[in-house]
Amino acid sequence: MMQPGLYHILFISAALFFIGVFGFFTRRNLITMLMSVELILNSVNLNFIAFNKYLWADKLDGLFFTIFVIAIAAAEAAIAIAIIINLSRNFQSIDVEKTDEMKF
Amino acid sequence: MPNPTYIILILLLPLASFLLMGLFGRSYIKNASGLISTAMLFVATCLAFYVAYGYFFEYGNVNGVYQKLIPFKYTWLEFSKGVSIDMGILLDPITAMMLVVVTLISLMVHIYSLGYMKGEERFATYYSFLGLFTFSMLGLVIASNIFQIYIFWELVGVSSFLLIGYYFEKPSAVAACKKAFIVTRFADLGFLIGILILSFYAGTLDFNTLIQRLTSPESMEFKTAVASSFLGISALTWGMVLVFVGGAGKSAMFPLHIWLPDAMEGPTPVSALIHAATMVVAGVFLVARLFPVFALSTPDALHIVAYVGATSALIAAIIACTQTDIKRVLAFSTMSQIGFMMFALGVSKYGGEEGLGYTASMFHLFTHALFKALLFLGAGAVIHFVHSNDMNDMGGLRKHLPITHATFLIACLAISGVPPFAGFFSKEEILLAAFQHNPTIYWIALLTSGLTAFYMFRLYFSIFWNKEYHPHGEHHGEGGFAMMMPLVLLAVGAAAAGFIPFGKFVSSDGKALISEFHLQFSIAPVALGLVGILTALLLYKKQNSKPDTIASSLNALYKAAYHKFYIDELYLFITKKILFNLVGRPAAWFDKNVVDGMVNATGNSTQTISEKIKGFQSGKVQEYAIYFLAGATALAVCGIYLWK
Numbered sequence: 001m002m003q004p005g006l007y008h009i010l011f012i013s014a015a016l017f018f019i020g021v022f023g024f025f026t027r028r029n030l031i032t033m034l035m036s037v038e039l040i041l042n043s044v045n046l047n048f049i050a051f052n053k054y055l056w057a058d059k060l061d062g063l064f065f066t067i068f069v070i071a072i073a074a075a076e077a078a079i080a081i082a083i084i085i086n087l088s089r090n091f092q093s094i095d096v097e098k099t100d101e102m103k104f
Numbered sequence: 105m106p107n108p109t110y111i112i113l114i115l116l117l118p119l120a121s122f123l124l125m126g127l128f129g130r131s132y133i134k135n136a137s138g139l140i141s142t143a144m145l146f147v148a149t150c151l152a153f154y155v156a157y158g159y160f161f162e163y164g165n166v167n168g169v170y171q172k173l174i175p176f177k178y179t180w181l182e183f184s185k186g187v188s189i190d191m192g193i194l195l196d197p198i199t200a201m202m203l204v205v206v207t208l209i210s211l212m213v214h215i216y217s218l219g220y221m222k223g224e225e226r227f228a229t230y231y232s233f234l235g236l237f238t239f240s241m242l243g244l245v246i247a248s249n250i251f252q253i254y255i256f257w258e259l260v261g262v263s264s265f266l267l268i269g270y271y272f273e274k275p276s277a278v279a280a281c282k283k284a285f286i287v288t289r290f291a292d293l294g295f296l297i298g299i300l301i302l303s304f305y306a307g308t309l310d311f312n313t314l315i316q317r318l319t320s321p322e323s324m325e326f327k328t329a330v331a332s333s334f335l336g337i338s339a340l341t342w343g344m345v346l347v348f349v350g351g352a353g354k355s356a357m358f359p360l361h362i363w364l365p366d367a368m369e370g371p372t373p374v375s376a377l378i379h380a381a382t383m384v385v386a387g388v389f390l391v392a393r394l395f396p397v398f399a400l401s402t403p404d405a406l407h408i409v410a411y412v413g414a415t416s417a418l419i420a421a422i423i424a425c426t427q428t429d430i431k432r433v434l435a436f437s438t439m440s441q442i443g444f445m446m447f448a449l450g451v452s453k454y455g456g457e458e459g460l461g462y463t464a465s466m467f468h469l470f471t472h473a474l475f476k477a478l479l480f481l482g483a484g485a486v487i488h489f490v491h492s493n494d495m496n497d498m499g500g501l502r503k504h505l506p507i508t509h510a511t512f513l514i515a516c517l518a519i520s521g522v523p524p525f526a527g528f529f530s531k532e533e534i535l536l537a538a539f540q541h542n543p544t545i546y547w548i549a550l551l552t553s554g555l556t557a558f559y560m561f562r563l564y565f566s567i568f569w570n571k572e573y574h575p576h577g578e579h580h581g582e583g584g585f586a587m588m589m590p591l592v593l594l595a596v597g598a599a600a601a602g603f604i605p606f607g608k609f610v611s612s613d614g615k616a617l618i619s620e621f622h623l624q625f626s627i628a629p630v631a632l633g634l635v636g637i638l639t640a641l642l643l644y645k646k647q648n649s650k651p652d653t654i655a656s657s658l659n660a661l662y663k664a665a666y667h668k669f670y671i672d673e674l675y676l677f678i679t680k681k682i683l684f685n686l687v688g689r690p691a692a693w694f695d696k697n698v699v700d701g702m703v704n705a706t707g708n709s710t711q712t713i714s715e716k717i718k719g720f721q722s723g724k725v726q727e728y729a730i731y732f733l734a735g736a737t738a739l740a741v742c743g744i745y746l747w748k
Contacts, residue, residue: 021733025726033726096725103723 009050016043030084030094034077041073108176110151111193114203115242117148118210122235129228137228138221141235142214148238149207156200160609164200170614172196172312174248186308192248194311197610198392198466202245202385205473209381210238212590213373216481219586220373220488230270234377237263241382245389250299251309253393257295257354257386261288264383268370280366287363291353295390298346301339305329311393319400326401337404344398344405348391348412355387355442358416362672364439368431368493372484375431379438380477385469388445395462395612399454410450414545414552417443419669421555425562426655426666428495430483433563434476437519440552441472447549448534451541452612459612461541464533467606471526474601475518478594482512485587486567495563499570499647507588509568511595516564518598520557520633523626529602532626539625553629557636565644 016039023036045066052062088094121141129137164170177192214234221230240259247253262285269281299309306314306325317325318340329340351357356364364384368375378384391398391409398406417440424436445465452461485508490498502509518525521532531553538546607617643650655662664670720731 024729099725100723104718104721 006050006054009046013043013046013050016040016046028095028097030080030087030096033096034080034084037080038073038077041069045069108193110155111175111195111203111246114148114151114155114207115239115246117144117151118235118238118242120144120235122232122239125228125232125235129232130226134228137231138214138218141231142211142218145207145211145214145235145238149211152203152207155195156204159195159200160197164195164197168615170197170609170611172614174312177248186313187303189251189309190249191252193246194248195246197614198389199245201466201470201610202389203242205385205470206238206241206245206381209473209477210234210241210377212477212481212594213377216376216484216587216590217371217373219584220484221371226270230267230371233263233266233270234374237267237374237377237382241386244386248311249309250303250311250314253311253390254292254295254299257350257390258292260354260383260386261285261292264288264367264378267374267378268367270370270374274369276366277369280363280369284363284367287360288353291360292350294346294353295350298343298348298350301343301346305332305339305343315394315396318397330401338402340397341402341405344394344402345408347394348405348409351387351390352412353387354390355384355446356416356439357387357412357443357446358419358439359671361416361420361439362668362675365432365435365668368429368435372431372480372487375434376477376480376484379435379480380473384438384442385445385473388442388449388465388469391446391449392462392466395449395452396454398449399452399459399612406450406452408450410447410542410545413443413446413448413450414548415443416440417447417552418548418555421552421559422665423668424559425555426662429493430486430495430498430563430567431480431493433495433559434479434483437479437556437560438476440556441468441476441519444531444534444549444552445469445472447545448537451538451545453541455613456615457617458541459617460533460607461537462612463607463610463617464530464537466610468527468530468534470604470606471518471530471598471601474594475515475525475527475598478511478515478591478598479519481587481591481594482508482515485591486512488587495566498567500568500572502568505568507591511591512564512568514595515598516560519560520637521553521629522557522633522637523630524599524602526598526600526602528626528630530606531629535629536622536625550629550632554632554636557633558640561637561640562644565640569645571647 020036020039020043023039024033027033027036048062048066048069052059056062084094087099091098093099121144125133125137125141133140158164159173160170164173173195175193175195177190179188180191182188214231217230217234221227224230237260240256240263243256244253244260247256265281265285268284269277271277272281302314302318303309305328306317308314308317317323318329320326326340329343330338332339334342349360353360367378370378398409420436420439420443424433424440427433427436445468448461448465448468450461452459452465454462485505486498486501487493489501489505492498514525518527521528535546535549535553538549605618609616611617643654667673
C-alpha cells in the first residue's frame with residue numbers, strides 16, 4: 001500500500017475548496033451554502049494538518065490552528081443557523097434570492 | 105500717586121448698574137431700577153470729583169507740570185516684547201476733566217430720566233443701556249493703550265446703537281440706529297487701520313511710549329515712519345489722518361455727520377448724553393489724546409483736522425438755521441460746536457502760549473457739555489409738554505414752563521457766547537487761537553458764531569414767544585422735581601463754568617497757561633452774536649411773515665440748507681446706485697454663480713456617479729461573494745506576479 005504524499009493531500013484539499021466555492025455560488029438554499037462554507041474551512045484544515053505533518057513533523061502549530069478553526073467554525077455555524085431561522089420566520093423561505101431587501 | 109481703586113470703581117459702578125438692570129431689572133426691580141442706577145452713578149460721580157480734585161490739587165502737579173500718571177496697568181495680551189494690549193489707566197488733565205464731565209452729565213441724565221421716562225415699558229432696560237454707555241465712555245477716557253481705547257470706542261458705538269434704537273417699534277428709530285452704527289463703524293475702519301499703521305511703526309500700543317517715540321525726531325521709529333511713504337505722503341501722516349477719520353465719524357464731522365441728525369430718534373435724555381458727554385466728544389478727545397503727535401510730527405494731518413472742523417462748523421450752522429424740528433436744530437448745533445473744538449485743536453501748536461487752541465478746545469468741550477446737556481434736557485421738557493418735536497406746534501410756552509424757559513435762555517446765551525456765560529469764555533479762546541494762527545478759519549469761525557446766536561435764538565423765540573400757546577386736552581404742567589433739578593444745576597454750571605481758570609489745569613504740555621483776556625478782541629464776536637440775537641428777535645418774537653419772505657427770497661440756498669445740502673441723498677445715490685450696482689451686484693453674481701456653482705457642481709457630480717454605481721449594492725449575498733472572490737483572486741494574482 002502506497003503512503004499518500006503531501007501532494008495527494010493538497011490535491012484533495014484544493015478539490016474540497018473549489019467544491020465548497022462552487023457550492024457557495026450556485027446553491028440558493030442557505031443551509032447548503034452554510035455547508036459549502038464548512039467544506040472550505042475543512043479544506044483549509046486539511047492544508048494545515050498536511051503541512052504540519054510533512055514539513056515540520058516535530059511541531060504542533062498546524063494542529064493548534066486546526067483546532068481553533070474547528071472551534072470557530074462551530075461558533076459560526078451556530079450564528080449562521082440562528083440567522084437562517086430568523087430569515088425563515090420573516091420570509092417563510094430560506095432562498096437566498098428572496099432575501100435581498102438590504103439594498104440601495 | 106492716586107489710588108487706582110477709586111478710578112476702577114468709577115468705571116465698574118456703571119458697569120454693575122448695566123449688568124444688574126440688564127439681568128434682573130425687568131423682572132425683579134422694575135420700578136426701583138432707575139433709583140438704584142442713579143444712586144450708583146451718584147457714587148461714581150462723587151468718586152470722579154474726588155479723583156479730579158486729587159489730581160489737580162494734590163499729586164498731579166509736579167514742579168508746575170501736570171504729569172501723565174499711570175496708576176494701574178495690567179498686561180492683557182502680549183504679542184511680542186513691547187507690543188501688548190493692556191488694560192490700564194492713564195491719568196492726565198484731560199482724563200481727569202473728562203471723568204468729571206462724563207459722570208456729571210450722565211448723572212444729570214439719569215436723574216432727569218426718572219421723570220422723563222416714567223411709566224415706560226422698558227424702563228429698566230433703558231437704565232441698563234445708560235449704564236453701559238457711561239461705562240464705555242469712561243473706559244475710553246481712561247484708556248492707557250491705543251487698543252484699549254479702540255475697544256471702548258466700539259462699545260460706545262454699540263451702546264449708542266442700542267439707545268438710539270430704544271423705541272424699536274418705530275421704523276424710523278430702527279433706520280436711525282442702523283445708520284448711526286454703520287456710518288461710525290465705517291469710520292472706525294479708518295481708525296483701526298490708523299492704529300495698525302501707528303503701532304507698526306512705533307512698535308508699541310501704549311500711549312505714552314507711542315507719543316514719545318513718534319514725537320522725538322532722533323528716534324528710529326520716527327525716522328522709519330517718516331521715511332516710508334505711500335502716494336507721496338508719509339506713513340505717519342497716513343496713520344494720523346486715518347485715526348482722525350475714526351474720530352470724525354464718532355464726532356459727526358463733515359462728511360461723516362449724516363448719522364447725527366437721525367440719532368434724534370432716541371429718547372431725548374439720550375440725545376443729551378450723546379451730544380454733551382459721550383460719543384460725539386470721543387473724536388475730539390482722541391485727537392487731543394494724540395495731540396503731541398499731530399502737532400509735532402504731522403502738521404499736515406492737523407491742517408486737515410482744522411479745515412474739516414471749520415467746514416463742519418459752518419455747514420452745520422447754516423443747516424441749523426432752516427430746520428424746524430427742535431432736536432435737529434440742536435443736533436446741528438452740536439455738530440457746529442464740535443467743529444469749533446476740532447478746528448481749535450487744528451490751529452493749535454504744541455506747548456506754551458502757542459498751545460492756546462488745545463486749552464480752548466478742551467475748555468469748550470467742558471462748557472459745551474454743560475450747556476448742550478441743558479439745551480437737550482430743556483428741549484425734552486418742552487417735548488414732554490407739547491408732545492411734538494416741531495417748532496410750529498410750539499410758541500408762547502414761557503408762561504407754562506417758567507423754569508424750563510429760564511434755564512433754556514441761560515443755555516442759549518451761553519452757546520451764543522454772550523458774556524459772562526460759560527460759552528463766551530471758551531469761544532473767545534477758540535477765536536483767539538484761530539486768529540493767531542489761521543485767519544481763514546478765524547473768519548469762518550466768526551461767521552459761524554454769529555449764525556450760532558441767530559439759530560439758537562430763533563429756536564428760543566419760536567418755542568417760548570412767537571404765538572400764544574393754547575393747551576389742548578389734559579394738561580400736566582412742567583415736569584416734576586426729577587426733571588427740574590438737573591436743569592437748574594446745569595444752568596448754574598452753564599452760567600458760571602466760564603470763570604474756571606481752565607488754562608491753569610489743562611494745556612497741551614501740562615504747564616499752566618495763563619490766557620489773558622483781550623477786551624478789544626472780544627468786541628467783534630460778541631457784537632456779531634448780539635446782531636444774530638437781535639435778528640432772531642425781530643423775525644421770531646411775534647408771529648409774522650418775514651421769515652417766510654426771507655426764506656423764499658433765498659430760494660435755492662434755503663432749500664439746499666433745508667435739505668441738509670443733499671448730503672444724505674448723495675450718500676444714498678453713492679450707496680444705492682453706484683455701490684450696489686457696480687460692486688454689490690457683481691459680487692452677488694459671483695457668489696451665486698461661481699462660489700455656489702462650485703459647491704453645487706460637487707454635489708451634483710457626486711449624485712450622478714452614485715446613481716450610476718449604486719446597482720452594485722443589490723442586497724444579494726452571493727453577488728457580494730463574487731466581488732469578494734474576484735478581489736481576492738486579483739490580489740493573489742498581483743501578489744504572486746509581483747513577488748516573483
